[in-house]
Amino acid sequence: MMRLLISRLSMLTIVALLMHLAGCASSAPTRFYVLSPLASSKAESQVLKDDGCIALGVGPVELPAYLDRPQIVTRVSENELNLAEFDKWAEPLKDNFSRVLVENLSTLLCADAISIFPWKGPTPIDYRIEVTVIRMDGNVGGNASLVARWAIFRENDRKMLLTRQSSFSRLLSSEGYKALVSAQSRAIADLSREIAEAIKKYAFSVDK
Secondary structure, three states, X not given: OHHHHHHHHHHHHHHHHHHHHHHHHHXXXXXXXXXXXXXXXXXXXXXXXOOOEEEEEEEEEEOXXXXXXXXXXXXXXXXXXXXXXXXXXXXXXXXXXXXXXXXXXXXXXXXXXEEEOOOOOXXXXXXXXXXXXXXXXXXOOOEEEEEEEEEXXXXXXXXXXXXXXXXXXXXXXXXOHXXXXXXXXXXXXXXXXXXXXXXXXXXXXXXX
16 A cells, blocks of 8 residues: 555656646747947948047946846836846846947947946046936837936036936837847937937037
8 A cells, every 4th residue: 555655656746747847848938138239320420420539438327226137128008017027138237238328429429438337547538428217118019218317527527518318219120029129229329329419519519
């Protein structure tokens, strides 16, 4: 009787293990994404670079707490968010956002150097850009939204030259998280162009 009970328990354990393995095998694989810098035309880059070179500091860049997680966040409604189970950022979103912004600005402006906050040691900076992301989400079948407040400071006298809140919306080219991340990248490119134009105005104007 004892041997029969042990045999049945062993069989149940094996069945449970096989069901668990089958469940794991059927789970969707996790996909990882990164934002991409703008693919700027040579003409667009040259227009902003013609006036000379400057040294820039970017940061701090702040993101809302709801975005500080590996999962990609989408918006179900104005008051409801969804966290993707199998679609995640390949690195902290704050780092990815900061790096893409820097790459975009280096494409749009002639910069002797662009430093990301926090910079170490005596870093020569002419102008500093602070960015606070208020909202960056969207939905996988519609559009991507980016709302950010940003400011430009002249570093030699710490004077704030400009503060502005910008909003951008980009339609997805197709459904899915890949298209969402691509649209978010284009929205960051729009923000980068707006910042670059403002820097150009203050850095190269004759009456600055």
